[in-house]
Amino acid sequence: MAEVDETEIIMNYHGDFSKLDQKASRYPYCIVWTPIPILSWVLPFIGHMGICTSSGIIRDFAGSYFVSEDNMGFGRPTKYWKLDVDKVCGNGAATWDKAVHDASEEYKCRPHNLCLDNCHSHVAMALNLMHYDNSTSWNMVNLCALSLIRGKHVNWAAFLKTWLPFFMLCGVLGTFILTFNLQ
Secondary structure, X not given: OOOOOOEEEEEOOOOOEEEEEOOOOEOOOEEEEEEOOOHHHHOOOOEEEEEEXXXXXEEEXXXXXXXXXXXXXXXXXXXXXXOOHHHOOOOHHHHXXXXXXXXXXXXXXXXXXXXXXXXXXXXXXXXXXXXXXXXOXXXXXXXXXHHHHHOEEOOHHHHHHHHHHHHHHHHHHHHHHHHHHOO
């Protein structure tokens, strides 16, 4: 069986290359996502989100007063959304990295709140600080929707990790409903 190379090379508009390395969990200029057990099984569009630096290091608000580096709170990313560094207002990579750093430093001083101030809010702050796509109105709702629509699964196993529990739960629930409705 041939070995699959899990490194994807993407050429950006400036002609330099950004490497996505799934084995090392390196996703430069990406927003990454992973499911939260039980919660994502019921609502598969809700999960844990982080933002990567220009070198692909993942930063995520994993809990109160804690922003992890390269160790996402709920495991390795299952989805990524590649962003365009040319849509950053300023000096591309330097502005991107500064915004990710500044958002991470701010969130090291905040308590985590599952509904109001969470990992999605951390990513939104980074995008707002860099004025990504000339916008300062990034928030957890539009990030959730856009990552669902624009995010790509890392591989088939990641797709199954994201969706299989939901489909199994739907199957069990459907079987349960049909069993009691047919009697």
